[in-house]
Amino acid sequence: MLCYDVAIIGGGLVGLATALALANRRRRKLIVLEAEADVAQHQSGHNSGVIHSGLYYKPGSHKARNCTAGREALYRFCAEHGIAHERCGKIVVAVDPAELPALDELERRGRANGLSRLRRLSAAELRDHEPHVAGIAGLYVPETGIVDYRAVARKYAELVQANGGEIRLKARVTNVCRRSNELIVQTAAGDVHTAHLINCGGLYADRLARLCGLNPGVQIIPFRGEFYELVPQRRHLVRNLIYPVPDPRFPFLGVHFTRTIHGTVEAGPNAVLAFRREGYHRWQVSVSDVLGYLAFRGFWKLAIRHWRTGLSELYRSFSKRAFHRALTRLVPELRCDDIRPYGAGVRAQAVDASGALVDDFRFVAAERMIHVLNAPSPAATASLSIGTAIADMAEQKLGL
16 A cells, blocks of 8 residues: 655645645655645635735744745745736835834834835825825835735646645545554545645644644634725726734734735725634534634633624624725725625634634644644745745654
């Protein structure tokens, strides 16, 4: 029976980049197990396509280091393989004086993270970049860009296969068993025997860790981010990317405007609790997922601490006018009829037992295994760097 050197669970950008990093180093029997009928069907393919700069992250953190290195690696990768992308830059806008200290902190972090071309903007200079924006000050971040991450993921997958790796689709993992010197990964597409396993399961990373006998110490709580788009005749209101100053209590960036690589302009997202791990629509409910939240004490602590914000986000989910009001803080000329529903993504956010939203990437090594337990944004931007880091960890900790 064929035994693989390593099985990677998850055909998103992080799983595929990890497979690519391992396949590029030396010939291994390697397989990627993806639950869906194609790669990049969840977080990797349901985002606004932003190549993040590294502005927001605590200097020295996994996010800061991997975003900075991964951003430039991704730009090179896209140029080398002919993937449409653009280093278009963005502005971060403060609309009232209370936001200026947070803007100062963003500027400090950005410079500490190597953004040497970062520039502070006055109100007049903001309008030089975005003529329809309203604000009293801002930051110009030229390193930010846009790309189609599904195209990136497809290219990763193509290169993994070209280097001898296998990608098995419709292979949702149902159990993991140990037998002497191997792991048996039971999937909907048959059993896979492997010496080592890397869990890049995203929305199911905590459940997969438990299937492997590990207590992850966190639970994935899915937050749905809903988007609108500007109608074609009003896309001129946004040249590139316009972001607010984010609330430092949360890892979410607030509703913003993003010109995509395909020429559309997205507005959003909000951040509401999803009642299913793959709950892209508000009426999609999984009883088992909801019961899992309710049984987790960290969820209750999170809810008690932030219930006002949660209700506000929920109201904006149901009210187009409320969503529109949030957007007009940045672009006052925007009319409610200028936006229409566009789509949604689901963020796999790890929460610990204290109710804290895990802010940084989290990788945990165990016997014969590595588990990626928290890899939300900017994981897409940082995917090549994260893949390299996990491959290094696999060689050092697992002897791969």
